[in-house]
Every structure is written in structure tokens, then in C-alpha cells.
Amino acid sequence: MTTQIKICGLSTEAAIDAAIDAGATHVGLVHFEKSPRHVSLERAAELRKHAGTRVKVALLLVNADPRLTGKAIGDVRPDIIQFHGSETPDWLKLVGDNSGLEIWKALGVRDKPTLARSARYAGAAAMLLFDAPAKALPGGTGTSFDWSLLAEHEHQLPWGLAGGLDPDNVTQALTDTGAKLVDVSSGVESAPGVKDVDRIAAFCQAVREFDPQTRSS
Numbered sequence: 188m189t190t191q192i193k194i195c196g197l198s199t200e201a202a203i204d205a206a207i208d209a210g211a212t213h214v215g216l217v218h219f220e221k222s223p224r225h226v227s228l229e230r231a232a233e234l235r236k237h238a239g240t241r242v243k244v245a246l247l248l249v250n251a252d253p254r255l256t257g258k259a260i261g262d263v264r265p266d267i268i269q270f271h272g273s274e275t276p277d278w279l280k281l282v283g284d285n286s287g288l289e290i291w292k293a294l295g296v297r298d299k300p301t302l303a304r305s306a307r308y309a310g311a312a313a314m315l316l317f318d319a320p321a322k323a324l325p326g327g328t329g330t331s332f333d334w335s336l337l338a339e340h341e342h343q344l345p346w347g348l349a350g351g352l353d354p355d356n357v358t359q360a361l362t363d364t365g366a367k368l369v370d371v372s373s374g375v376e377s378a379p380g381v382k383d384v385d386r387i388a389a390f391c392q393a394v395r396e397f398d399p400q401t402r403s404s
């Protein structure tokens with residue numbers, strides 16, 4: 188099975204095309220005003236339409252209230268909602284049951300107990316995204332966490348790796364953690380919120396070269 192690749196925080200059609208051309212399986216649209224990658228719901232809907240069925244589209248929300256969550260789902264119609272705040276399993280289950288969408292939950296990993304507590308999302312989230320702990324922003328911080336925690340953890344849900352990945356360290360990250368999905372934002376940018384087409388291509392190429400099934404030589 189090939190490693191899934193999510194390129195997050197896209198805000199232009201060109202960046203979406205670059206991610207798809209490079210072999211990304213998922214793209215992320217951030218709706219969170221404090222983020223340099225924030226897109227309005229109107230813009231997110233345009234980008235979502237542009238992506239079409241070529242790639243799975245995840246819409247990111249951070250502690251959005253029920254009204255905003257419903258509007259975001261209705262306006263953007265993503266494939267996935269990625270919750271990146273302190274949303275509870277009950278809330279995720281309610282949104283998943285009502286929307287029929289795939290639900291992802293991002294968790295900042297500090298230590299072993301954080302990972303142990305992640306099991307409470309079983310039945311509520313289809314995917315956990317293990318990310319670096321929040322800083323000024325809850326995600327897109329460009330920092331990583333201690334990957335050895337993941338290798339030692341008995342995973343109960345499908346999971347992906349995020350936090351400080353880039354074209355130069357993703358091979359090591361895959362080796363150390365065995366992740367089947369990797370997520371990147373800052374590491375494929377030339378400045379906060381500005382995606383770099385060459386870095387997107389380099390990131391995806393590094394992942395594909397790691398995948399034995401798709402290795403070209």
C-alpha cells in the first residue's frame with residue numbers, strides 16, 4: 188500500500204494542482220482566522236470545486252461552534268472534516284453521524300499519556316492525526332515531536348503523522364514511525380501561507396521513493 192500524503196493549508200488553485208500532480212492523496216483547506224493559511228468558506232468552496240474528485244479534500248476547523256460547523260459543511264462540501272481543537276469524541280460522533288462525512292481528529296502529542304488518551308476517539312474519528320503540541324497556533328507550527336513515542340504506542344485507530352515534516356526529514360519520519368499517512372504544511376512553503384510548488388513535488392517524491400511498491404528503480 189502506498190503512503191497517503193496530505194498537503195495542508197492550500198489557498199490557490201495552482202497549489203492544489205501542484206499537490207495533485209505531485210501525487211498527493213489529500214489536500215487540506217484551513218478555516219481558522221488566526222492562521223496565515225485561512226480561507227473563507229466561499230473561497231474554500233471554490234477550491235473544493237476546483238479539486239473535484241481528483242483528490243480527497245479535508246476542511247479544517249478549530250473549536251467551531253455548531254452553527255459554523257453546519258455552515259462550513261453545507262457551503263464547502265468537503266470529503267473530510269479535520270478537527271484541530273479540543274473537540275470531544277461526542278461532538279465528533281454527532282457531526283459524523285449527521286453529515287455522513289469522514290471525521291479526522293488532530294492531537295498534539297506531548298507524551299505517552301496523550302497517546303493513551305487518543306483511544307477515546309475510537310468510534311468517533313476515522314483517523315487520528317498526531318501533530319506537534321499547539322504553540323501560538325494549534326497546527327501548522329512547523330515543529331515536530333518525539334517520533335519514538337509513536338513507535339512504542341499500541342495504535343487503536345488508523346493514524347497519520349504531522350508536525351514539522353519536510354522533504355528532507357520525511358523519509359526518516361516514515362522509517363522511525365511506520366506512518367501510512369503523512370501531513371505537511373509549513374515544510375512545503377516559501378513563507379507562512381505561501382506554498383512552494385517545488386517543495387511540494389520534492390516532498391511527494393521523497394515519500395514515493397520510500398514506498399517499495401512505487402520505487403522506480
Ligand SMILES: O=C(O)c1ccccc1NCC(=O)[C@H](O)[C@H](O)COP(=O)(O)O
Pocket residue numbers: 195196215217219222223224225247249271318324325326327328329330349350351352370371372373374
Ligand atoms: O496550518 C495551519 O495554519 C493550521 C492552523 C490551525 C489549525 C490547524 C492548522 N493546520 C493543520 C494541519 O493539518 C497541518 O498540516 C499540521 O498541523 C502540520 O503543520 P506543519 O507542522 O506546519 O507541517
